[in-house]
Amino acid sequence: MVGVRALVQRVSSARVDVGDETVGRIGAGLCVLIGVTHTDDAVLAGRLAERIWHLRVFEDRAGLANRSVEEVGGAVLVVSQFTLYADTRRGRRPSFVDAARPEVAEPLVVALADRLRDLGAQVATGRFRAEMRVELVNDGPFTLMLDV
Numbered sequence: 079m080v081g082v083r084a085l086v087q088r089v090s091s092a093r094v095d096v097g098d099e100t101v102g103r104i105g106a107g108l109c110v111l112i113g114v115t116h117t118d119d120a121v122l123a124g125r126l127a128e129r130i131w132h133l134r135v136f137e138d139r140a141g142l143a144n145r146s147v148e149e150v151g152g153a154v155l156v157v158s159q160f161t162l163y164a165d166t167r168r169g170r171r172p173s174f175v176d177a178a179r180p181e182v183a184e185p186l187v188v189a190l191a192d193r194l195r196d197l198g199a200q201v202a203t204g205r206f207r208a209e210m211r212v213e214l215v216n217d218g219p220f221t222l223m224l225d226v
Contacts (some may be wrong), residue, residue: 082113082118082186083115083162084126084162085113085221086109086223087216088108088135088218089216090106091103091106092109092214093155102156103155104152105153106150106153107154108147112162114186114187115176116176116182120189123190124193127197129224130194131148148197153199154200156201160177184207191203
């Protein structure tokens with residue numbers, strides 16, 4: 079089984095709402111949905127944060143994806159997403175047994191966001207254990223799955 083998992087989307091803007099409140103909003107940058115499994119730890123969360131920060135998905139002058147969110151001065155919206163560990167291989171109902179319980183996942187998602195901040199990122203987040211609505215404008219579209 080892989081460790082911390084992220085669905086990374088290059089965006090021109092993104093926001094996350096809980097009820098009538100906007101709890102996180104960014105302009106151009108990355109919207110990152112984070113999934114955590116049972117064996118993950120803060121070291122893996124930090125490693126994933128560094129991969130996200132240095133991931134070259136923004137275009138250079140030649141139109142090639144050669145620049146990172148760090149290099150373009152973009153922001154990062156981090157949203158916990160336990161469904162990234164859904165097992166859909168059998169039946170019609172996904173199994174979520176590979177997703178870490180909230181009390182395990184939350185500190186690791188916080189650690190990942192904190193590590194991004196330590197690296198210099200402007201970070202916005204969703205709200206853990208809340209029913210969230212994520213709205214984004216995917217730029218490209220450019221979407222990648224990262225596993226650490």
